Amino acid sequence: MKMNDYIKIVDENLEKFMTISYPENIFKAMRYTVLLPGKRLRPVMCLESAKIFSGNYENAIPTACAIEMLHAQTLIHDDLPCMDNDDFRRGKPSNHKVFGEATAVLAGDALLTFAPQVILKNSSNLSNETLLKIMDEYFHAAGANGVIAGQIVDIESERTQPQNPKSALEFIHIHKTADLFNLALRTGAIIGGASDEQIKLMTDFGTKLGFAFQIRDDILDEISTFEEMGKTLHKDKSSGKLTYTALYGLEKAKEDLNIILTECSNILASGNIKSDVFAEIIEKLRIK
Numbered sequence: 497m498k499m500n501d502y503i504k505i506v507d508e509n510l511e512k513f514m515t516i517s518y519p520e521n522i523f524k525a526m527r528y529t530v531l532l533p534g535k536r537l538r539p540v541m542c543l544e545s546a547k548i549f550s551g552n553y554e555n556a557i558p559t560a561c562a563i564e565m566l567h568a569q570t571l572i573h574d575d576l577p578c579m580d581n582d583d584f585r586r587g588k589p590s591n592h593k594v595f596g597e598a599t600a601v602l603a604g605d606a607l608l609t610f611a612p613q614v615i616l617k618n619s620s621n622l623s624n625e626t627l628l629k630i631m632d633e634y635f636h637a638a639g640a641n642g643v644i645a646g647q648i649v650d651i652e653s654e655r656t657q658p659q660n661p662k663s664a665l666e667f668i669h670i671h672k673t674a675d676l677f678n679l680a681l682r683t684g685a686i687i688g689g690a691s692d693e694q695i696k697l698m699t700d701f702g703t704k705l706g707f708a709f710q711i712r713d714d715i716l717d718e719i720s721t722f723e724e725m726g727k728t729l730h731k732d733k734s735s736g737k738l739t740y741t742a743l744y745g746l747e748k749a750k751e752d753l754n755i756i757l758t759e760c761s762n763i764l765a766s767g768n769i770k771s772d773v774f775a776e777i778i779e780k781l782r783i784k
Contacts, residue, residue, distance in 0.1 A: 497547065499776050502540040506561060507536070509561050510561050510565075513618070514527045514565075528603075529572050534586055537680075538676055538680040541774075543556050545680065545698060548771060559684070559687065565607045565610060569607035573604045612631060615634070616631075642671060642676075646667065653668070665739070670706065674703045674707055676706070678698075680702070694767065697763065709781060714741045714742075
């Protein structure tokens with residue numbers, strides 16, 4: 497399977513899982529952000545992780561799609577005026593600009609609970625023990641010890657300079673980004689029947705990759721264009737946001753990004769994991 501094959505599978509199944517019913521407006525708002533064209537990195541990683549350890553990705557499709565719904569939920573709430581206040585996402589108006597703030601809040605809340613239902617209702621071929629492990633992974637990543645932890649520290653760091661900015665930045669990057677990468681990789685591995693040692697290796701890989709992804713995002717906020725990124729740029733610097741480039745400078749950020757991506761490849765090699773999909777993701781994140 498190639499990355500584009502996985503993306504097609506994810507898009508087809510997201511469309512299937514997210515039918516519109518009454519009250520229509522909330523389902524339209526949920527679908528709007530979930531179905532926006534995107535890289536689908538998280539569901540792709542989930543499917544590939546399952547395939548690596550079992551040779552089968554089909555059993556992971558509902559979980560992969562649920563993770564993309566959770567990711568969309570974080571984007572909807574992150575774009576709100578009370579959070580990062582972004583008017584655009586993936587080149588289109590943010591959810592709250594289309595449906596209003598109240599509906600956007602509710603759409604995010606709805607996705608948070610809709611996503612695990614997708615897993616439970618469409619994974620009859622998985623054992624109860626496996627489903628319980630997936631639910632534990634999902635709620636950990638989605639909750640106060642996961643992306644919410646990263647978001648609150650990110651917000652607080654704009655208001656008050658942290659005592660240890662480097663530690664705060666690492667915490668933000670790991671929880672806002674790497675936690676969902678790890679959710680995808682770990683649940684895929686669990687579905688694939690991976691050992692505890694193999695799951696740990698995928699966690700190490702996901703943590704590094706998520707950290708690298710966020711460094712890249714910080715770099716692109718300074719050097720990219722709206723057409724490339726699909727969102728308002730240079731807001732981080734103007735708002736005094738804690739970013740990797742603000743702490744270390746642009747050139748150091750580029751250097752560290754490529755070092756960490758090489759470490760990602762080394763982690764996979766140490767476990768004798770060969771994946772063209774993961775290799776492609778790593779290379780696409782590199783910045784010359």
